[in-house]
Amino acid sequence: xxxxxxxxxxxxxxxxxxxxxxxVMVASGTFGYxxxxxxxxxxALGAIxxxxxxxxxxxxxxxxxxxxxPSGMLNAIGLQNPGVDHxxxxxxxxxxxxxxxxxxxxxxxxVDEYVAVARRLNGVPGVAGLELNISCPNVQSxxxxxxDPVLAAEVTxxxxxxxxxxxxxKLTPNVTDIVAVARAVEEAGADAVSAINTYVxxxxxxxxxxxxxxxxxGGLSGPAIKPLALHAVWQVAxxxxxxxxxxxxxxxxxxxxEFLLAGATAVQLGTVNYVRPQAxxxxxxxxxxxxxxxxxxxxRALPIRLVSVLTHV
Amino acid sequence: xxxxxxxxxVLERSVPMAGAVELVLSHPPSAVAVGPGQFFQLAVSAPxxxxxxxYSAAWSDPAGGRIGFIFNVVGAxxxxxxxxxxxxxxxxxGPLGRGFDLAGQRPAICVAGGLxxxxxxxxxxxxxxxxxxxxxxQGARTAAQLLPASRFPGADVHVATDDGSAGHRGSVVDxxxxxxxxxxxxxxxxxxxxxxxxxxxxxLAALIDVAHRQAIPLSDIQVALETPMGCGIGTCLGCAxxxxxxxYFLTCQDxxxxxxxxxxxxxxxxxFHG
Numbered sequence: 111x112x113x114x115x116x117x118x119x120x121x122x123x124x125x126x127x128x129x130x131x132x133x134v135m136v137a138s139g140t141f142g143y144x145x146x147x148x149x150x151x152x153x154a155l156g157a158i159x160x161x162x163x164x165x166x167x168x169x170x171x172x173x174x175x176x177x178x179x180p181s182g183m184l185n186a187i188g189l190q191n192p193g194v195d196h197x198x199x200x201x202x203x204x205x206x207x208x209x210x211x212x213x214x215x216x217x218x219x220x221v222d223e224y225v226a227v228a229r230r231l232n233g234v235p236g237v238a239g240l241e242l243n244i245s246c247p248n249v250q251s252x253x254x255x256x257x258d259p260v261l262a263a264e265v266t267x268x269x270x271x272x273x274x275x276x277x278x279x280k281l282t283p284n285v286t287d288i289v290a291v292a293r294a295v296e297e298a299g300a301d302a303v304s305a306i307n308t309y310v311x312x313x314x315x316x317x318x319x320x321x322x323x324x325x326x327x328g329g330l331s332g333p334a335i336k337p338l339a340l341h342a343v344w345q346v347a348x349x350x351x352x353x354x355x356x357x358x359x360x361x362x363x364x365x366x367x368e369f370l371l372a373g374a375t376a377v378q379l380g381t382v383n384y385v386r387p388q389a390x391x392x393x394x395x396x397x398x399x400x401x402x403x404x405x406x407x408x409x410r411a412l413p414i415r416l417v418s419v420l421t422h423v
Numbered sequence: 424x425x426x427x428x429x430x431x432x433v434l435e436r437s438v439p440m441a442g443a444v445e446l447v448l449s450h451p452p453s454a455v456a457v458g459p460g461q462f463f464q465l466a467v468s469a470p471x472x473x474x475x476x477x478y479s480a481a482w483s484d485p486a487g488g489r490i491g492f493i494f495n496v497v498g499a500x501x502x503x504x505x506x507x508x509x510x511x512x513x514x515x516x517g518p519l520g521r522g523f524d525l526a527g528q529r530p531a532i533c534v535a536g537g538l539x540x541x542x543x544x545x546x547x548x549x550x551x552x553x554x555x556x557x558x559x560x561q562g563a564r565t566a567a568q569l570l571p572a573s574r575f576p577g578a579d580v581h582v583a584t585d586d587g588s589a590g591h592r593g594s595v596v597d598x599x600x601x602x603x604x605x606x607x608x609x610x611x612x613x614x615x616x617x618x619x620x621x622x623x624x625x626x627l628a629a630l631i632d633v634a635h636r637q638a639i640p641l642s643d644i645q646v647a648l649e650t651p652m653g654c655g656i657g658t659c660l661g662c663a664x665x666x667x668x669x670x671y672f673l674t675c676q677d678x679x680x681x682x683x684x685x686x687x688x689x690x691x692x693x694x695f696h697g
Contacts, residue, residue: 140654140658140659141658146657146658146676147654147656147658149428149656161660169669169671170660170671172663172665173650173651173662173664173671173692174692175651175663176651176653176659178472178474181472181473183653185653185659185661187661190663324692333473381473383658384659385473385475387428388428
């Protein structure tokens, strides 16, 4: 760890007054509502993103919900959560006493549901921002909001209209053109985007002759997707004017730095929280050490933006 | 309760029965903190694996600062663990979850199928220390895969094997009816015993079936559940088990030890990324 004298300022800004003391966040669904995982050093974190929260409580999917795959894991939890009222009544008052911002990840199966959740959380002390999970299917069309720039913009715009909170939209990578969706949600009023959510994948139990995950498919996370996520961040960061939060398979300080160099303003740790609770502190300290080593005093100096680099990729 | 994430050192590696490995680790805080039936998440560094592997402690020795794990090789992670040797370091997270409730006074029948026996050395020791009568019913494919009765001092051990090479030929669950250990024989057996069990889901389902037929209340059966597991600490929600009352139970946090009446056995499934 760098000494106090040379400890660099790791503050980052995600828009609309959301300042994080550290670029290291924890990703939705990998940290519950912030009450578990006491092994993780809170001082290393800039923000917590909560489990995906819906209007009504959801029980989640029948098991089996997770499977390990090469250098990754599949999950299909099914948005098990206690519902927004419980979050607002029970969790938020506790968050309000913390010195760490909590961003609520919002999910729904209609624009109305997203709007209702956002409305319920607006002005609730302890809620520092919203992150829209637009990888959910829209019950009307069956299509995920996040795969269509028009639908993605529609839900973003509708939520923007009912909340004063900083609004992050979490992009799905299961699209032909992630940049088009990123641009659409920026225009619709998003303050930042997270890139990316999990990739759809599957695994089959050849002995039982059936998919391992009960729903058939699941979301792939972990180091297996890191190069894919990094490229998505690289593409999106070059084309939008709002902060990009990099997420996907980050395990080490070097991984996090790759995302920051690619243009991410902050990073989210996901699967690594399950494996190495000490990773958040190591990654925070590793970024600080890198800043010192390279004589950098501001996180905004990290992204590589050289035309010569861009033209050779 | 203190949950450590800390390196432990392998003190001993042995083969307690055919196809299994026993690691004895030095980690004094965990040896003191762990209760019978609780588990640890062991970090593995096998190529291309990512998740920790959940294992119940087989036993602990608080005074000596030692803790034992018994497991078999079912995948890359357990193969990596099985290849550890004396002096190697191993990162463990735990103790985690809820162990068995040993507070009752009734005779306890421990029903173990396959590697499910791995949880019982410490459980039996704790039961006997409480002055309880303990009967072990242990099943395996073949005699060589049975954990020796010497690992259960003070308990009455009965075995079943699929091939008949030791004890009853057939399922360990048959022993509950066919062998009829004294507490279960005759009238008035309802409420006379408590059953603690761990084993494959098919064996547990058969046991539940026998309990129904013998009018043993499911609340008198405690099960150490095994499900696929991600984090082990209640955040990933991956280890769901179906509840009789509807909804799901997190094996890592609400279990792994649970009274059998709480689980919806018709919907219970298994599968493990070893």
